[in-house]
Amino acid sequence: MIYDNSKINAVIMAAGTSSRFAPLSRERPKALIEVRGEVLIERQIRQLMEAGVKDVTVVTGYMGGQFGYLKDKFGVRLINNPDYLTRNNNSTVNAARGLLGDTYLCSSDNYFTENPFLDPPDGAYYAAVYADGETGEWCMTEDGEGYINSVTVGGRDAWYMLGHAFWTKEFSARFLEILDGIYDLPETAGLLWETIYARNLDSLKMKMRKYPDGFIFEFDTLDELRSFDTSYLDDTRSSILKSIAARLGCREADIVGVVSYKRENASAAGIRFRVNGKAYEYDYETQTEKEIRQ
Numbered sequence: 370m371i372y373d374n375s376k377i378n379a380v381i382m383a384a385g386t387s388s389r390f391a392p393l394s395r396e397r398p399k400a401l402i403e404v405r406g407e408v409l410i411e412r413q414i415r416q417l418m419e420a421g422v423k424d425v426t427v428v429t430g431y432m433g434g435q436f437g438y439l440k441d442k443f444g445v446r447l448i449n450n451p452d453y454l455t456r457n458n459n460s461t462v463n464a465a466r467g468l469l470g471d472t473y474l475c476s477s478d479n480y481f482t483e484n485p486f487l488d489p490p491d492g493a494y495y496a497a498v499y500a501d502g503e504t505g506e507w508c509m510t511e512d513g514e515g516y517i518n519s520v521t522v523g524g525r526d527a528w529y530m531l532g533h534a535f536w537t538k539e540f541s542a543r544f545l546e547i548l549d550g551i552y553d554l555p556e557t558a559g560l561l562w563e564t565i566y567a568r569n570l571d572s573l574k575m576k577m578r579k580y581p582d583g584f585i586f587e588f589d590t591l592d593e594l595r596s597f598d599t600s601y602l603d604d605t606r607s608s609i610l611k612s613i614a615a616r617l618g619c620r621e622a623d624i625v626g627v628v629s630y631k632r633e634n635a636s637a638a639g640i641r642f643r644v645n646g647k648a649y650e651y652d653y654e655t656q657t658e659k660e661i662r663q
Contacts, residue, residue, distance in 0.1 A: 372471055372490045372535075374421035380468055382461045383410060383477035384430030384453035389589050391629035391640050392609040395653070398432045400477035402606070404588075404598050410436075410477045414443050417473065420486035426468055427477070428461045430454070456558045459565060463548060469541040474562075475533040480586040480597075485533065490578075493540040496532030497577040498585055504529060507563060515576045520567035528577055530563065532585040535578075543572055591627045609640075613651060613658055619644050 387399035400410040410427070417425055426446040429436045430453025439445050446468075452460035462469070473486065485496065495517065497509060508524030509517050520530075536544070544562075547569055551557045557565075566573050588594040595601045602622040605611070614621045623644050630650070631638040639652040641661070651658040 370491060372537075374486065374489050375423070377422055377471045377473060377490075377535075378424035378426065378468060379417050379422050379473040379475055380465045381410065381413065381425065381427045381475045381477050382458055383427050383436065384433075384450040384461050384464075385458065386431045386453075387478065388629050388631075390591070391627070392651075393591060393605065393607050396607060396609065398429075398435055398477075401435055402594075404480055404594070409480060410439070411443075413475060413477065413479065413481070414439070414445060416481060416484040417475075417486055418443070420484060422473065422486060426465060428465050430461075457561050459548065459552070459557065459560050459562045462544070462562045463552060466545055466548075469536060469545065470538045472536045472541060473533055474536055476587070478587060479532050480588070481532070482584055482586070485580065485584070490535040493535055493537045493575040494578040495530055495534045495575055496585060497528040497579050498531045498582065499526075499528050499579070500524070501526060506530065507567075509577055511577060516574050517577060518570060520563070520570070528579060531587060532580070534575070540573060540575065547573075592625060609651070612656075613642075613649075616658070617644055617649075 383398060383400045387394040390399050393399070393402060401408055414425055425443070426448060427436055427439060428448055428450050430450040433449055436447060440447055448464060450461045450464040452464070495509070500506060500508070503525050504527065505523050506529035508521050508527035508529045510519045510527070512518040544566070547565060551565070566575070586597055588597065591601065591605065603620065605621050610621055610624055614624060624642050627640050627642045629638070629640055639650060641648065641650050643649070648661050648663040649658045650661045
């Protein structure tokens with residue numbers, strides 16, 4: 370069965386804090402950063418609508434107010450995920466449960482070099498790209514009929530999850546049935562929806578939709594973004610990094626290896642980075658950096 374995009378809706382997950390993308394994600398939601406001249410989520414909304422998908426919902430949470438303009442600009446629906454700070458993305462699925470049927474389930478921070486929605490779905494699928502050699506991504510295998518029959522974190526020379534998924538009405542109904550049975554369990558709070566799916570492959574039938582290398586991108590760190598959009602080398606669009614560069618007397622391009630940190634049982638949080646071979650730690654609360662031992 371080939372599905373008609375005009376009868377399909379889309380739910381874009383944009384509730385998370387994207388803490389690994391600090392400090393840019395501390396100043397604005399990751400979905401609202403500009404990549405190669407386009408705001409990430411705006412590009413994805415345009416691609417969906419160009420493919421005939423007019424019913425688009427954005428599920429917000431972290432800095433949700435910054436997404437408000439999308440309603441007027443694109444006519445999208447906005448709903449709030451009240452549990453985004455205490456649960457993983459299974460709570461976004463739950464928040465959008467009344468909208469799930471024949472649905473594209475999308476991540477707001479994906480960048481597609483070409484429009485993946487122009488080719489209508491023929492069943493439930495998860496987008497996949499191939500890893501040559503070792504990878505720490507969520508790797509999949511398929512059975513003789515093309516259905517995903519295993520999902521493992523990490524692998525070698527394998528297809529792995531990256532990008533969007535398509536849920537059929539049957540898949541959506543079964544997933545929500547499973548979710549209802551476990552949602553109130555404390556151990557469920559931290560689970561990705563993909564984890565729940567991987568634990569129920571026998572009843573949640575889904576295939577891979579395979580894409581070539583260079584088709585789907587996801588940026589987990591500033592360094593990854595810089596490798597794709599070199600304008601971020603000299604202009605990070607981050608007031609935090611600009612102030613650090615000014616105090617250290619360096620260029621923004623000299624600030625590399627940026628990672629977030631949060632000490633257990635303490636309020637201290639910030640970023641660690643390197644400048645000209647030296648390691649530093651910046652504290653959000655004091656808004657100061659100090660050199661540290663590597």
